[in-house]
Amino acid sequence: MTGSTERMTGARALIECLYREGVDTIFGYPGGVLLPIYDELYSSNIRHILVRHEQAAAHAAEGYARATGKTGVCLATSGPGATNLVTGIANAYMDSIPMVALTGQVPSSMIGNDAFQEANITGITMPITKHNYLVQDVKELPRIIKEAFHIASTGRPGPVLVDLPKDITTDMVDFYYPDKVELRGYNPTYQGNLQQIKKAAAEIERSAKPVIYAGGGVISANAAAELKELAEKIQAPVTTTLTGMGGFPGNHPLFLGMPGMHGTKYANYAIQESDLLIAVGVRFDDRVTGKLKSFASNAKIIHIDIDPAEISKNVKVDIPIVGDAKWILSHLLKYTGKSQSEKWLEKIEGWKKQYPLHYMEPAGDEIKPQYIVEQINAVCPDAIIVTEVGQHQMWAAQYFKYTEPRTFISSGGLGTMGYGFPAAIGAKVARPDKVVIDVSGDGSFQMNSQEMATIVQNNIPVIIAIFNNGFLGMVRQWQEIFYGKRYSSTCIRDSVDFVKLAEAYGALGIRATKRDEVRPAIEKAIASGRPTLIDFIVECEENVSPMVPAGAAINEILDLERKE
Amino acid sequence: MRHTLSVMVENRHGVLARVAGMFARRGYNIDSLTVGVTEDPTISRMTIVVRGDDEVLEQVTKQLNKLIDVIRVSDLKAEDTVEREMALFKVSSDVNNRSEIMQIVDIFRARIIDVAPKSMIVEVTGDETKIEAIEQLLRPFGIKEMVRTGKVALRRGAKGVSS
Ligand SMILES: Cc1ncc(C[n+]2csc(CCOP(=O)(O)OP(=O)(O)O)c2C)c(N)n1
Ligand SMILES: [Mg+2]
Numbered sequence: 001m002t003g004s005t006e007r008m009t010g011a012r013a014l015i016e017c018l019y020r021e022g023v024d025t026i027f028g029y030p031g032g033v034l035l036p037i038y039d040e041l042y043s044s045n046i047r048h049i050l051v052r053h054e055q056a057a058a059h060a061a062e063g064y065a066r067a068t069g070k071t072g073v074c075l076a077t078s079g080p081g082a083t084n085l086v087t088g089i090a091n092a093y094m095d096s097i098p099m100v101a102l103t104g105q106v107p108s109s110m111i112g113n114d115a116f117q118e119a120n121i122t123g124i125t126m127p128i129t130k131h132n133y134l135v136q137d138v139k140e141l142p143r144i145i146k147e148a149f150h151i152a153s154t155g156r157p158g159p160v161l162v163d164l165p166k167d168i169t170t171d172m173v174d175f176y177y178p179d180k181v182e183l184r185g186y187n188p189t190y191q192g193n194l195q196q197i198k199k200a201a202a203e204i205e206r207s208a209k210p211v212i213y214a215g216g217g218v219i220s221a222n223a224a225a226e227l228k229e230l231a232e233k234i235q236a237p238v239t240t241t242l243t244g245m246g247g248f249p250g251n252h253p254l255f256l257g258m259p260g261m262h263g264t265k266y267a268n269y270a271i272q273e274s275d276l277l278i279a280v281g282v283r284f285d286d287r288v289t290g291k292l293k294s295f296a297s298n299a300k301i302i303h304i305d306i307d308p309a310e311i312s313k314n315v316k317v318d319i320p321i322v323g324d325a326k327w328i329l330s331h332l333l334k335y336t337g338k339s340q341s342e343k344w345l346e347k348i349e350g351w352k353k354q355y356p357l358h359y360m361e362p363a364g365d366e367i368k369p370q371y372i373v374e375q376i377n378a379v380c381p382d383a384i385i386v387t388e389v390g391q392h393q394m395w396a397a398q399y400f401k402y403t404e405p406r407t408f409i410s411s412g413g414l415g416t417m418g419y420g421f422p423a424a425i426g427a428k429v430a431r432p433d434k435v436v437i438d439v440s441g442d443g444s445f446q447m448n449s450q451e452m453a454t455i456v457q458n459n460i461p462v463i464i465a466i467f468n469n470g471f472l473g474m475v476r477q478w479q480e481i482f483y484g485k486r487y488s489s490t491c492i493r494d495s496v497d498f499v500k501l502a503e504a505y506g507a508l509g510i511r512a513t514k515r516d517e518v519r520p521a522i523e524k525a526i527a528s529g530r531p532t533l534i535d536f537i538v539e540c541e542e543n544v545s546p547m548v549p550a551g552a553a554i555n556e557i558l559d560l561e562r563k564e
Numbered sequence: 565m566r567h568t569l570s571v572m573v574e575n576r577h578g579v580l581a582r583v584a585g586m587f588a589r590r591g592y593n594i595d596s597l598t599v600g601v602t603e604d605p606t607i608s609r610m611t612i613v614v615r616g617d618d619e620v621l622e623q624v625t626k627q628l629n630k631l632i633d634v635i636r637v638s639d640l641k642a643e644d645t646v647e648r649e650m651a652l653f654k655v656s657s658d659v660n661n662r663s664e665i666m667q668i669v670d671i672f673r674a675r676i677i678d679v680a681p682k683s684m685i686v687e688v689t690g691d692e693t694k695i696e697a698i699e700q701l702l703r704p705f706g707i708k709e710m711v712r713t714g715k716v717a718l719r720r721g722a723k724g725v726s727s
Binding site for chain 2: 123130134308311312
């Protein structure tokens with residue numbers, strides 16, 4: 001149809017644009033200014049998932065994007081609908097996830113007059129979007145939508161917001177969809193500099209203690225296969241950040257687990273002692289680096305990243321290579337041989353044996369939270385695990401062996417409680433073939449529990465596994481360690497009967513209070529094929545261990561195991 | 565260290581807010597910022613004077629380049645750049661000191677663009693040192709109000725920022 005034109009409303013044109021971008025699902029919530037768009041959606045082939053709070057629409061769009069690599073789309077009305085998206089947009093921005101957020105806006109003639117349900121959402125989201133648009137003429141709409149999807153999904157991905165005044169959606173336009181975008185201010189670099197790549201190769205071959213530090217960029221660049229090949233070829237151990245989980249097989253002998261605050265001891269020791277740190281698609285976040293001055297202070301640093309602004313932002317880099325991780329790694333593979341790491345790998349093996357991740361077995365039949373993660377892993381090793389934020393999130397990162405990219409979805413940069421459940425909805429809608437489990441906390445779940453209605457109404461069989469410790473556990477842990485156990489406003493015991501809550505929504509509710517009920521509960525949830533909530537009553541004062549205190553060097557890592 | 569950046573941007577709604585917002589959010593200090601049209605009506609030029617060492621400058625440049633509406637960023641070096649700023653001074657004056665002020669204005673090749681019984685407005689164009697110098701000399705008369713445009717700058721010779 002490209003080339004020929006047809007006259008239609010802006011709302012209809014929007015749907016046409018979304019078809020052309022291959023959008024099959026939108027997560028949204030209607031409102032006054034969206035009526036023309038919702039009327040078009042009524043007869044379109046795009047699946048619209050009605051959430052119960054717009055924040056969930058944004059997180060679900062992100063979960064969809066993370067599970068597939070495609071751009072997620074959410075839709076909210078003007079004013080409060082749009083501001084409810086803000087947390088979700090900020091989350092996608094921090095973790096560089098491709099997303100297009102569409103918002104209704106009051107009619108153009110009323111903008112700036114404090115009209116009913118007017119909020120300056122382009123102004124509000126300027127610092128948390130990769131770019132945003134206020135459509136001022138319906139003729140610009142197709143170009144803007146085309147650009148929005150292009151910007152969101154290329155270079156360093158991120159959220160783009162398009163604000164649509166109501167009159168734009170009713171104005172008529174001769175529809176024409178452009179084939180390509182012309183953005184003279186936007187030209188991401190994909191191909192790395194070969195000179196730099198050769199330099200990196202030379203450093204690798206010279207290195208006796210290389211470590212690969214890989215992050216979310218490996219996942220978004222679909223570079224996991226190249227990363228594995230590189231690690232095996234140069235014989236370097238690999239640590240993956242929270243957002244990089246699944247970017248390298250968790251059961252691989254070269255895998256070190258996660259670095260940083262709740263990373264493994266051996267990952268942190270390896271980074272601190274390494275002579276060459278090969279950083280791929282990471283941003284040297286403070287939760288990873290600890291005290292910056294002493295981070296990898298013996299190492300030369302190679303930094304591969306698509307975003308030039310990340311180079312030497314926090315840590316001075318010796319060999320920057322800007323470009324697409326997949327492209328760069330596949331070229332690096334051509335130039336580099338093996339490193340000199342035999343002794344180093346032996347040393348790391350020693351550390352792994354000496355300082356494994358571990359937890360105290362319970363004296364009786366209480367449930368240890370780490371045990372639940374292990375059991376989930378045992379029952380369904382290829383599930384997509386989505387998490388909320390808190391202790392349960394760290395245990396999900398530490399104790400599950402992710403073997404494929406896009407199977408671990410968690411809020412990294414922003415650390416948003418309430419993210420996991422709606423993100424799990426997005427992931428399950430995108431990957432109905434997969435078991436999708438939201439590893440949740442009793443606190444986090446209550447931040448978006450209203451989405452139970454969404455999964456029941458749409459029959460989206462997500463499994464919510466609540467690690468019910470009666471606390472805002474991660475905050476309680478800090479209070480225990482740094483504030484003398486003064487548990488100020490962190491006890492949330494007996495908030496609600498989660499099983500009854502699930503049942504009230506028409507979902508399956510299961511409670512497990514003993515160790516030997518854990519596995520059957522998981523199996524029952526999966527077998528049911530229904531939206532299911534499992535309330536795991538866990539040890540209430542378990543701590544996430546090991547831990548680097550904020551501001552310390554990452555090798556100053558403590559065991560926090562509770563001695564009974 | 566102060567740096568003068570010449571930034572070519574899309575002449576679009578909101579672009580000034582994007583640039584200013586980025587500076588505010590990342591905590592970079594702007595000494596002055598001017599914006600105006602260029603030979604191409606779809607492009608505006610911002611001249612931004614920022615304070616910071618080379619590392620800050622590098623980050624500022626990269627962050628500017630990340631903005632979709634920013635087309636090109638150039639760091640203008642003093643040696644190969646001409647720069648100008650305009651200032652208006654409303655100076656207290658009466659018949660007794662008017663000629664004294666006019667002498668200063670002459671020396672600086674400035675202009676008097678308004679005269680009232682108790683004040684006059686002096687217009688001066690030049691680089692920063694010149695504007696600061698005339699300000700020093702006018703101050704004893706009493707500067708009632710002043711305004712400066714902020715710096716505009718172009719690279720000397722045939723090679724431009726846009727090419
Ligand atoms: C929206 C939001 N508010 C507050 C916090 C601070 N915070 C981080 S973890 C946490 C506790 C989470 O409790 P829960 O979900 O029960 O998980 P647990 O740590 O107990 O496993 C809090 C309050 C946050 N990350 N996000
Ligand atoms: Mg809890």
